[in-house]
Amino acid sequence: MAKTIVTTIIKGIQEKKGENIISIDLRKIQDAVCDYFIVCDAPSTTQVKAIADNVMRLTEEEMGEKPWHHExxxxxxxxxxxxxxxxxxxxxxxxxxxxxxxxxxxxxxIEEHNA
Known part of the structure; x- marks a missing residue:
């Protein structure tokens, strides 16, 4: 399940030209807060918002998943x-x-996902 959502999230980031995309597999770290971190950046707040909106839209459309929390x-x-x-x-x-x-x-x- 988690690996599939990772792929969908990365796709959503790439569609909006997120930069320096990495995934961090935390499953072998004791007491890690989750299984995966996905990290990227963008040069403007407008693009940061667009990436976030696209990831939320895509995960809901393709997987029926909404974030439990966002901030x-x-x-x-x-x-x-x-x-x-x-x-x-x-x-x-x-x-x-x-x-x-x-x-x-x-x-x-750590795995890089730059297109």
Whole structure:
């Protein structure tokens, strides 16, 4: 189940030209908050919002899944979409460089998904 939603989320990000797309497989990390993180960035808040909207639309249309929780859509500097087993982080480019989320979870298996 989780791998399928990961594929759908990545497709949604790619359709709206998200940049530096990675997935982090956290399943082998004890006490990880979820199975997968998907992380990407975009150069404008407009694009961050468009990516988030497209991911939510696509996961609902193709999988019947809505995020359990989402936040950050108003400011669109760091949008979080929580699908329970998979959490999506869509950053404005400077925020991604500042928070370096992938460094915090570097014990996970990181895979790049740039088209």
């Amino acid at each position: 950050g859509t108003q400011r669109a500097e760091w949008v979080l979409l929580d699908y329970v087993d998979t959490v999506v982080h869509i950053f404005l480019t400077p925020q991604r460089k500042f928070y370096q989320l992938e460094e915090l979870w570097s014990d996970g298996v």
